[in-house]
Amino acid sequence: MILGRFYRSDRGGAFLLAGLFVLAVVVPVLNLAVPESSPFHLSTYTVTLIGKYLCYALLALALDLIWGYCGILSLGHGAFFALGGYAMGMYLMRQIGDRGVYGNPDLPDFMVFLNWQELPWYWLGFDMFWFAMLMVVLVPGLLAFVFGWFSFRSRVTGVYLAIITQALTFALMLAFFRNEMGFGGNNGMTDFKDILGFDLQADGTRVALFLASVITLAVSYVICRFIINSKLGRVIVAIRDAESRTRFVGYQVERYKLWLFVFSAVLAGIAGALYVPQVGIINPGEFAPLNSIELVIWVAVGGRGMLYGAVLGALLVNYAKTYFTAAFPELWLFALGALFVLVTIFLPKGLVGLWKRKRDTEP
Numbered sequence: 001m002i003l004g005r006f007y008r009s010d011r012g013g014a015f016l017l018a019g020l021f022v023l024a025v026v027v028p029v030l031n032l033a034v035p036e037s038s039p040f041h042l043s044t045y046t047v048t049l050i051g052k053y054l055c056y057a058l059l060a061l062a063l064d065l066i067w068g069y070c071g072i073l074s075l076g077h078g079a080f081f082a083l084g085g086y087a088m089g090m091y092l093m094r095q096i097g098d099r100g101v102y103g104n105p106d107l108p109d110f111m112v113f114l115n116w117q118e119l120p121w122y123w124l125g126f127d128m129f130w131f132a133m134l135m136v137v138l139v140p141g142l143l144a145f146v147f148g149w150f151s152f153r154s155r156v157t158g159v160y161l162a163i164i165t166q167a168l169t170f171a172l173m174l175a176f177f178r179n180e181m182g183f184g185g186n187n188g189m190t191d192f193k194d195i196l197g198f199d200l201q202a203d204g205t206r207v208a209l210f211l212a213s214v215i216t217l218a219v220s221y222v223i224c225r226f227i228i229n230s231k232l233g234r235v236i237v238a239i240r241d242a243e244s245r246t247r248f249v250g251y252q253v254e255r256y257k258l259w260l261f262v263f264s265a266v267l268a269g270i271a272g273a274l275y276v277p278q279v280g281i282i283n284p285g286e287f288a289p290l291n292s293i294e295l296v297i298w299v300a301v302g303g304r305g306m307l308y309g310a311v312l313g314a315l316l317v318n319y320a321k322t323y324f325t326a327a328f329p330e331l332w333l334f335a336l337g338a339l340f341v342l343v344t345i346f347l348p349k350g351l352v353g354l355w356k357r358k359r360d361t362e363p
Contacts, residue, residue: 013225061217062265070239083172085272091129096191096193123182136273151164152253238251272286303349
């Protein structure tokens with residue numbers, strides 16, 4: 001019934017949800033039930049790789065919500081992704097306990113190495129899963145609220161806002177590189193052991209994290225689609241198309257933009273939290289401005305302003321990146337830049353826009 005309703009109002013979204021459902025059923029079966037000797041067996045490495053792609057898809061969905069529908073181009077969404085990842089990483093580090101290299105039950109190995117004498121106050125509470133998940137939502141959301149409140153109140157828009165968001169993630173990257181921050185410095189956090197008492201290296205845990213990524217992406221898509229189809233969504237689109245006119249008719253434009261920006265940041269933080277236990281590391285490199293620029297390319301390639309286009313773009317570009325960085329490592333960055341230029345010139349609405357145009361022209 002739900003897919004039928006989506007198919008009538010959002011055909012692309014219905015295909016996306018159906019595809020996610022198939023993934024949620026097929027991938028665990030091929031990994032856990034099919035023996036390794038079978039050609040149909042799906043390795044745990046592949047399951048983890050798909051789960052990582054789904055986290056990127058959720059991040060792209062978060063950006064498309066504000067860029068595609070509200071016209072807010074953020075070149076700093078990688079910062080919210082990384083903050084969510086660090087919150088999860090802090091929880092995973094606290095779960096190691098005395099199983100670390102130095103055997104300290106309270107301090108992570110990097111703190112022992114740097115001669116820290118006690119756990120910093122901002123690490124307190126991260127031994128509890130519920131507290132860490134609260135921080136996954138609260139920290140990116142609070143940063144987005146403060147940043148957005150000052151930016152939108154000052155009516156900073158367009159390229160100026162994009163530059164400021166890029167400066168934000170660059171400043172955070174420099175700060176997290178410092179050992180004095182207490183987040184692992186250049187090396188970040190790694191060597192995670194378990195989550196909620198389950199071994200992170202076990203096949204069942206990997207499948208569970210994959211399923212969590214699938215479910216979170218599906219639920220997030222439905223929520224975003226509900227927002228866009230609501231009265232709130234119509235106001236958001238009006239702000240994108242004619243911000244001054246929308247403000248003139250009496251809408252508090254800054255409040256709508258701020259709310260959407262914070263919600264998008266929370267989605268990005270959740271994506272980061274799902275990403276870290278699957279890849280097994282989080283370091284300041286996740287704050288790099290290049291990551292946020294790549295995110296914009298994912299959305300542009302798939303097709304911004306359609307939600308499912310952003311998901312498709314993230315999956316396709318990251319799959320291509322995995323393949324070409326192994327096959328042609330010297331040429332990948334040039335190919336990525338050329339892809340963005342070609343899409344901007346010839347496919348302004350992305351691959352999904354090309355498909356829709358072809359479908360509409362068919363007799």
